[in-house]
Every structure is written in structure tokens, then in C-alpha cells.
Amino acid sequence: MTRYAVSGAGGFLGWHTRAALRESGVTVDAVPVGDAFDAERALAAIDGSTRAVHIAGVNRASDEEVMAGNIGFAEQFAAALRAAANPPPVVAYANSTQVGNGSVYGEAKARAAETLAAAARDIGAEFVNVSLPNLFGEHGRPFYNAVTSTFSHLIAKGESPTVENDKELTLLHAQNAVDLLTGTASVDRQADLEVVETVSGLLARLQGYAALYRQGEIPDVDSDFDRDLFNTYRSFTFPEQSPISLTRHADARGSFFEIIRSHGGPGQSSFSTTVPGVTRGDHFHRRKIERFTVLQGRARISLRRLFSDEVVSFDVSGDAPGAVDMPTMWAHNITNVGSETLYTSFWTNDIFDPQNPDTIAEVV
Missing domain, CATH: 2.60.120.10 (Jelly Rolls)
Structure with missing residues (x-):
């Protein structure tokens, strides 16, 4: 039986991970971290697993909480890896492209990566470090996960968001991120799955989708990006706009x-x-x-x-x-x-x- 151990299974990316693995029949065992950490439960989830995926992190809190949370979660996960009698052959980490940008979050994610890489070496596992950019996807939390979720939420409610800081974003759909973390897609292909768009361009796309979808029409979804972005927007319209x-x-x-x-x-x-x-x-x-x-x-x-x-x-x-x-x-x-x-x-x-x-x- 293929079984994955996943931290952060209850969050945005964790939910997408469980949904994606449903397709291949992979069992997902949650690894509790943070205040909910329980060494026995974490060990039971990791021991004998096919792949251990560390997703849990802290990105919106005080600088002290961001640093302590990301490092602490990684240390708890690493402790369970080292304690496993039958450790997983692969350890994957949902890292961030913000590593190296001088931010507290970037530094915390980098130090967490070092902790996990060391644990992977100790147990003889392959370490897969996936640097994720701005993620978007169905059922993201507005005003928290990403600007795409915030824009989609506001537009679906009939509001008109504005752009305060227009810049380029590197965007990756959550299902593609999952494929990278689970090995379904090679990390070498990550750039092919990403799309660069400005904040204003992202808003214009979403507003264009909404204008057509309010009339029951499907926008141009020929590209994978437009399809995934439209599906993200649709998740904020259901069930209010149905049938x-x-x-x-x-x-x-x-x-x-x-x-x-x-x-x-x-x-x-x-x-x-x-x-x-x-x-x-x-x-x-x-x-x-x-x-x-x-x-x-x-x-x-x-x-x-x-x-x-x-x-x-x-x-x-x-x-x-x-x-x-x-x-x-x-x-x-x-x-x-x-x-x-x-x-x-x-x-x-x-x-x-x-x-x-x-x-x-x-x-x-």
C-alpha cells in the first residue's frame, strides 16, 4: 500500500495534496506539528510511509512567530523522521522562492530546509526541495493565502478590487505544486508549469472571467493556466451562482x-x-x-x-x-x-x- 505522511494536511496546500492523491489511491496520514505535535502520532504517520511531505509553515504572524514556527515545525518533523524504524525513502519539502530575499520568512524557510535536509541524510532518504512561488487554487482563503483568492472572493461578491502595488507575480496552481511535491511531475519541469503575470493583469483576467460567467458562458480556457485560474474563480461562486x-x-x-x-x-x-x-x-x-x-x-x-x-x-x-x-x-x-x-x-x-x-x- 502506498502511504504518504503529510504535515499541514488541513491547510490550503495540504487539502489540495489530499485531493490529488485521491486519484491514485494513495493513503494520506497527517503529521501533527506545532502545538498539536504528538511524538507518537507523528512517528506512526511517518514510520513505513512511502514519502514524507512537509508542508506546514507560518507565513502571517510576527517576525518572532514566523521564525520560531517554521523552524520548530521542521524540527518536529525531523525528529519523527529520525525516530522511524522504517523511514521513508523520500522526504519532500514545500519551500519558498522567498528564500534569499532578506525577509524573515525567507530566512525561516531556509533554516527549515537545512533541518529537513540533515534529517534526510541521516536516514538515507532522498531530499526533494521544492521552491514554490505564489500559489493559487480552489478554496484558498481570501486575505490570507494569496492575492488570487482575495480578488476572486471580492469579484464573486460583486465588488471591484483595486491594485495598490502592481508588480510581476510568478504563479503556480496548487495542483501543479502537489504534483511536484509528490513526484508526479519532475522538479526540472517546474518552470514549464509556472506563469508570470502582473497583479493588474491577474485582476483583468479574473474580471473577464466573471463578466462572461455571470451570463453562464465559459471563457477561453484553451491554456492550462486559464483553465486553472477560471476553476479557482469558480470555486468562489459556488453554490450562490448555481444553477x-x-x-x-x-x-x-x-x-x-x-x-x-x-x-x-x-x-x-x-x-x-x-x-x-x-x-x-x-x-x-x-x-x-x-x-x-x-x-x-x-x-x-x-x-x-x-x-x-x-x-x-x-x-x-x-x-x-x-x-x-x-x-x-x-x-x-x-x-x-x-x-x-x-x-x-x-x-x-x-x-x-x-x-x-x-x-x-x-x-x-
Whole structure:
């Protein structure tokens, strides 16, 4: 069994790590650090693990707390590594590109890296030091994790953020950061996964997405960056902007309504019939955008954010058509709750690739 030991598993990047590893069936054991540190629990998580990933850190606090927190977390993690009878062969560290910039945070992250590298040498493990730039991704905390989260939150609420200090940002999606930390992507490829954008350019992109998405339209998501950034924005609109109302035109001949307008990139449309009482789906996507539209019949579309018990449901009908877009890393399904056959249209932003389906089984 493949098992990873992960510190900071409850934080932003930790959540993305657990979500990504769900695809490959990797078990994640949390390593408690800080005030919650328990030597026995930390050892139990690390001992026998396939890879140990240290993510936990402190980036917003007093200088003293930033320094003590980052170094202290690393020392606790290192102690558990050295205590393991069967230590992991790989130790990965979520470091920062701020190392060497003269900041307290940069110095603290550098010293933490030294602590972890020494522990890795002592146990004979490979040390993977991943210097992460500005991360963005679904469900980041506004006014804390990154400017992308703050902008997305404000724009989704109908506000107009302003740029006080325009500068260039090196941006990396959290799922790509996870791939680097877990070895799914080579650290040598990191530059290919990053995008440089100004703060004002980032804001303009997000505002452009929002203007189209308020009308139910999908912006140009041809590039991986635009797709990931749009998915990040969408996470701040759900469930308030769902379902998306569609205008139904009916006359003596029948009815007509548009399902989707996409402004760029590939796409694939599918159609299904579902008999009464049957449920389809029960899966999630890491990056794929998917839209469900009921054409005829009555259905209940249910969604659950990974690692949460709360389920969000929408009752939809072909008589008053509405589209529901599936947020990334939310399990979702559709159930025929009517007495007749259900007709449903499915649209995704990519063409299905059986070698990389991005469709991971997960019961709502």
C-alpha cells in the first residue's frame, strides 16, 4: 500500500495534496506539528510511509512567530523522521522562492530546509526541495493565502478590487505544486508549469472571467493556466451562482434553449438517458470543467466538497432548464427523481482521454 505522511494536511496546500492523491489511491496520514505535535502520532504517520511531505509553515504572524514556527515545525518533523524504524525513502519539502530575499520568512524557510535536509541524510532518504512561488487554487482563503483568492472572493461578491502595488507575480496552481511535491511531475519541469503575470493583469483576467460567467458562458480556457485560474474563480461562486438559468423558447413545434457558450479551447458534448431512480456520476475532477443540463425529466444533482460531509443539492427540470457546473474537487452525481426517463446533456472542456480521464470515483 502506498502511504504518504503529510504535515499541514488541513491547510490550503495540504487539502489540495489530499485531493490529488485521491486519484491514485494513495493513503494520506497527517503529521501533527506545532502545538498539536504528538511524538507518537507523528512517528506512526511517518514510520513505513512511502514519502514524507512537509508542508506546514507560518507565513502571517510576527517576525518572532514566523521564525520560531517554521523552524520548530521542521524540527518536529525531523525528529519523527529520525525516530522511524522504517523511514521513508523520500522526504519532500514545500519551500519558498522567498528564500534569499532578506525577509524573515525567507530566512525561516531556509533554516527549515537545512533541518529537513540533515534529517534526510541521516536516514538515507532522498531530499526533494521544492521552491514554490505564489500559489493559487480552489478554496484558498481570501486575505490570507494569496492575492488570487482575495480578488476572486471580492469579484464573486460583486465588488471591484483595486491594485495598490502592481508588480510581476510568478504563479503556480496548487495542483501543479502537489504534483511536484509528490513526484508526479519532475522538479526540472517546474518552470514549464509556472506563469508570470502582473497583479493588474491577474485582476483583468479574473474580471473577464466573471463578466462572461455571470451570463453562464465559459471563457477561453484553451491554456492550462486559464483553465486553472477560471476553476479557482469558480470555486468562489459556488453554490450562490448555481444553477445557471437557461432561456427556454417554446411554441407549437416544441422548445429550444442554448446549453453553453464557450469562448475558446476544446470541448466535448455527451448525452444520456437515465431510468427513474438511477444515479449517475459519483466521481470528481481535478482540473476538468463539466456542465450538467437536464433536457427533459426531473433530476437531483448533488455535490460534496472532498473531505467534507456537507452535500449541496439542486432539483432541476427540463420544464425550467438550468445548468449546473461541477466545481473541481467536488464529488457529484445526478439522480432521476421523476417517473419518466431523464434526458441529460453533459459538456466538458476537454476531449476525453482514456489514458488521463481526470474522472476519479468518489461517492457523494
